[in-house]
Every structure is written in structure tokens, then in C-alpha cells.
Amino acid sequence: MVATIAVPSPKSSILQKQNPVSLRDPNCSFLGGSSLKQLKPRNKRRDADHAISLVVPSASLATNTATTTTKTNRGGRFYFNFTGFPFPLGPFLNRSTLRTEAVKGCIWLFEQEQALGFSSVSTNIRMTIIKLKSGGLWVHAPIAPTKECIQLVKELGAPVEYIVLPTFAYEHKIFVGPFSRKFPRAQVWVAPRQWSWPLNLPLEFFGIFRAKTLKDEDSSTPWADEIEHKILSSPEVGIGPYVEVAFYHKRSRTLLVTDAVIFVPRQPPECISKESLLASAKNGLAVKILSKGKEVPEEPIVDNMRNCQKGWERMVLQILFLGPSNLLEPNASFAKMSQKLIVSPIVKTLVFSKVPEKVRDWIDGIARDWRFKRVIPAHFAAPINASRSDFLAAFAFLDDLLGERYATWPSLSLLFASLMGKAASYFPPDDMRTLSSLDQFLVSVGAVKKTVSGRKR
Structure with missing residues (x-):
């Protein structure tokens, strides 16, 4: 059974420490286009009732930018959530919400912590809201509608007109119904071919009623003149198909994805609690x-920045690789995976490598038709100042699967993307062993297909 209940509790709170990585393009017309000097992130905690404006050291893909982050102590963070078979998705009782203005007066990011069951592994989950020309709000991938979260949405001073579920994935689907009930006048739109496991339940079971289904490159959606979309709808790669919808906000030149690409920041997202x-x-x-056979010391954990950073690095490696080679000393592997636009090793291994032709058509269409300059995924860092070449580079592994017969875009930009991608998509072999073994096991028992189409022979 799925049970999702929201109850306000003004006494609830979660300690937070780190500053989120935020990247802004100074050429954006919404932000005035002024140059910004690079500053070091501040370590001192500001009063929780004040907005925070930071400029942080950026990665090679991004210019030095600033966003406005809103933290509150208004309470209303209690949210009972004990769902997600076979691994429940936490936190089970308290979810703090952090709002960030990514594009001034136009795009806002809302983040909460998302934990895997009873483990100490957490990441952030992100909802993106775009203000349309009509004055209404377009909501991408809703998060838990706590009292605090809903208040932060209402503070934008505009009605919610559309709520969009861009994927089949459970961690994004589960909050659409509860969130939509907070805004009953909003239309709900969902990605096609929705499914669930172990039982393929209808959307109504998740509290999603009267939802409209997105169609690929459909120009009849009510927001089509401002936001375009392209759907990746693969054949079944195992127990079900992989479906993800990419969106392009034309006015701000922003690409929105769910799980297609990620950018792991050096420091943990601010919404992840210090306790985690x-x-x-x-x-x-x-x-x-x-630990590779090394002696593991039994020592108390001191509350300091060093241990918080170690905890974040361990979380990332477990999320990306499931069983990384060395959690005792995570620094080296973490450094190879952070601060660049990549496809998650899990998505690459278990999904995209199975349907390379479908993925290639999807990303080539995105890069061909949309002149984006920033990317907003649903996890890890955002916004990321990235070009079409950066995006293509993250998918350079497809070249090895498809071979020269499927080559497209015979241009210098593709050559640059391919060369850059060889380094960008590099995953440490030792860390990949567990994931590769899992893939082989799932293929052997028929849970995942070896390949659906297009593998180079």
C-alpha cells in the first residue's frame, strides 16, 4: 500500500550546514548580464529567516554565477512518508524545503532531502517552477507538499496552472497526487507509458486523477509556445520501459531533465541534513x-566540516556505483566523478547502454533543435551552465556502442564533444565492478535485457 500523509508541525526542524552549488550565466537577459567576481563560499551560518546570496567557485562547464537562496524557520516540515517497495524513501517524518531563484523572476528550484530507506545514504530531489507569460506557474517534478513547501510556492504570488510528471520513476511520481490536491485548479500532465513494480498500478492508486498524457513534440500543449518537449520512450529494458521527458524553456534557454545527466558538486546540497x-x-x-582489506578504525564522529564532507563523498559513491571499491578513503573516486556533466553510471549501465539508438536519437534531437545554455536536472547540482557540446560529451559512450555507421553531425562541434566525452564519461574500473556484476546477474536471470538494439558487434 502507498500512504502519503502531510501534517503541519511548527516545531519540526532539520539542521543544515552547506551552501548549495549554484551557477548562473551572466549573459542571461533575466539577470541583467553584469559580471561577477569569484568569491569564496562563506562558512558562517546566516540567520534562517534571511535570504542568502552567494557566489561560489564554479566548474569548467560554468561561468561564475549567483543565485538567491531562501531558507526559513517557519516550521511545517512534518511529512509522514513510508513508501517505496522494496526500499522506502526517507526522510520518513521531516522534510526541509530550500527555495533558490535560478533565473530572476522566472525560474525557481525547490529542493528536499531524499534518503534510501533506513540507510545513511541521501541525495537531493528537485522541483522546478517556471513562471509563464500568462502569470501562472508551471511545476516540473513535484516534491513532498509540506506546509513549508507550499508556503514557499505561494510566496511567488502566482497561481499554479500546470503540474508535470516528467518520468515513470517512483520517487517523482509519489508526490504528484498530494501536491496536485494543494492546487486543485491546476492541470496535471504525465509522461506516457506509466508503470510501477512489483504491481503495475494505475495512476489513480497514486492519487493522480484526470491527468493528461504528454505526446512527443506535441505543439498542442497549453504552454507549447514557451516550453517545448521531447520524449525518450525506450523499448522495455527489463521489467518495464525507461521513459523521460526533456523540456526546453525558450525564453531563458534552459533545458530541464530528470535523470538523464547529473553534475555532482564538491560540497553537499544544503537541503541534506548534517545528521545524515x-x-x-x-x-x-x-x-x-x-575497505579493500584495510583496518577500519572504530572512532567517534566529531561534528566538523571534514566529516560532513567525508559523509557526502561516501553518499555520492554509493548512489552512483552501489558498491564502490573503497568507502574508507573515498576522495580519489569522488574527485573523478564530481564537477562535470555526466550520465550516472547506473543509468548508463542498466538503461542507456541497452537502447543506444533510441538515446542517440533523443539527445541528437535535443542538441539539434534547442540552443540551451543551462541544464537543470532533478538531482545533485543545478543550474549548470552547459552548452550543447557539453551535453553531447556526456553521451560519448554511445559512439562505442553504435559504431561509425550511426555517426551524425559530422562537424567540429561533434568531434570536440566526442573527445571531451571520453574523459567526462570515464568511470573508475574498480568502482564499476559491483555495478557490472549486477548487470551481468540481472541479464542472466532475465530481469534486464543484454541489449535491445544497436550494440556494436
Whole structure:
């Protein structure tokens, strides 16, 4: 059964420490286009009732930028959530919401912590809201509608007109119904071919009623003159198809994806609680198993920045690789995976490598038709100042699967993307062993197909 209940509780709170990575393009017309000097992120905590404006050191893909982040102590963070078979999605009782203005007066990001069951592994989950020319709000991938979250949405001073589910994935689907009931006049739109496991339940079971289904490159959607979309709808790669919808906001030249690409920041997202980071820094069973035979010290965890950073690095490696080679000393592997636009190793191995032709058609269409300059995924860092070449580079692994017969865009930009992608999509072989073994096992038992189409022979 799925049970999702929201109850306000003004006494609830979650400690937060780190500043989110925020990247802004100074050429954006919404932001005035002024140059910004690079500043070091501040370590001192501001009063929680004030907005925070930071300029942080950016990665090679991005210019130095600033966003306005709103934190509150208004309460209303209690949200009972014990769902997600076979791994429940936490936090189970408290979810703090962080709002960031990504494009001034136009695009806002709302983030909450998302934990995997009872483990100490957490990441952030993101909802993006775009203000349309009509004055209404377009909501992408809703998050838990706590009292705090809904208040932050209402503070934008505009009605919610559309709520969009851009994927089949459970962690995004589960909040669409509860969120839509907070805004009953809004239209709900969903990605096609929705399914669930172990039971393929209808959307109504998740509280999603009277939803309209998106069609590929459909120009009849009520927001089509401002936001375009392209659908990746693959053949079944295992127990069900992989479906994701990419959106392009033309006025701000922003690409929105769900899980297609990620950008792991050096420091943890601010919405992840300090308690979660310190719990991940402890030398538990997972660390002992993945310590390469080294002695694992039993020592208390001191509440400091170093341990928070260690906890974040361990979280990232477990999320990306499931069983990384060395959790005791995560620095080297983390450095190879952070600060660049990549496809997640799990998505690459278990999904995209199975349907390379479908993925290539999708990303080539995105790069061909949309002149985006920033990308907003649903996890890790955002917004990311990235060009079409950066985006193509993250998918350079498809060239090895498809071969020269499927080559497109015979241009210098494609050559640059391919060369850059060889480094950008590099995954440490030792860290990939567990994921590769899992892939082989799933193929052997028929849970995942070896390939659906297009693998180079």
C-alpha cells in the first residue's frame, strides 16, 4: 500500500550546514548580464529567516554565477512518508524545503532531502517552477507538499496552472497526487507509458486523477509556445520501459531533465541534513566491506566540516556505483566523478547502454533543435551552465556502442564533444565492478535485457 500523509508541525526542524552549488550565466537577459567576481563560499551560518546570496567557485562547464537562496524557520516540515517497495524513501517524518531563484523572476528550484530507506545514504530531489507569460506557474517534478513547501510556492504570488510528471520513476511520481490536491485548479500532465513494480498500478492508486498524457513534440500543449518537449520512450529494458521527458524553456534557454545527466558538486546540497552527513561518515558495515582489506578504525564522529564532507563523498559513491571499491578513503573516486556533466553510471549501465539508438536519437534531437545554455536536472547540482557540446560529451559512450555507421553531425562541434566525452564519461574500473556484476546477474536471470538494439558487434 502507498500512504502519503502531510501534517503541519511548527516545531519540526532539520539542521543544515552547506551552501548549495549554484551557477548562473551572466549573459542571461533575466539577470541583467553584469559580471561577477569569484568569491569564496562563506562558512558562517546566516540567520534562517534571511535570504542568502552567494557566489561560489564554479566548474569548467560554468561561468561564475549567483543565485538567491531562501531558507526559513517557519516550521511545517512534518511529512509522514513510508513508501517505496522494496526500499522506502526517507526522510520518513521531516522534510526541509530550500527555495533558490535560478533565473530572476522566472525560474525557481525547490529542493528536499531524499534518503534510501533506513540507510545513511541521501541525495537531493528537485522541483522546478517556471513562471509563464500568462502569470501562472508551471511545476516540473513535484516534491513532498509540506506546509513549508507550499508556503514557499505561494510566496511567488502566482497561481499554479500546470503540474508535470516528467518520468515513470517512483520517487517523482509519489508526490504528484498530494501536491496536485494543494492546487486543485491546476492541470496535471504525465509522461506516457506509466508503470510501477512489483504491481503495475494505475495512476489513480497514486492519487493522480484526470491527468493528461504528454505526446512527443506535441505543439498542442497549453504552454507549447514557451516550453517545448521531447520524449525518450525506450523499448522495455527489463521489467518495464525507461521513459523521460526533456523540456526546453525558450525564453531563458534552459533545458530541464530528470535523470538523464547529473553534475555532482564538491560540497553537499544544503537541503541534506548534517545528521545524515555525519551518519554516513561513520565507519559502519558498508565501509568495512568495501575497505579493500584495510583496518577500519572504530572512532567517534566529531561534528566538523571534514566529516560532513567525508559523509557526502561516501553518499555520492554509493548512489552512483552501489558498491564502490573503497568507502574508507573515498576522495580519489569522488574527485573523478564530481564537477562535470555526466550520465550516472547506473543509468548508463542498466538503461542507456541497452537502447543506444533510441538515446542517440533523443539527445541528437535535443542538441539539434534547442540552443540551451543551462541544464537543470532533478538531482545533485543545478543550474549548470552547459552548452550543447557539453551535453553531447556526456553521451560519448554511445559512439562505442553504435559504431561509425550511426555517426551524425559530422562537424567540429561533434568531434570536440566526442573527445571531451571520453574523459567526462570515464568511470573508475574498480568502482564499476559491483555495478557490472549486477548487470551481468540481472541479464542472466532475465530481469534486464543484454541489449535491445544497436550494440556494436
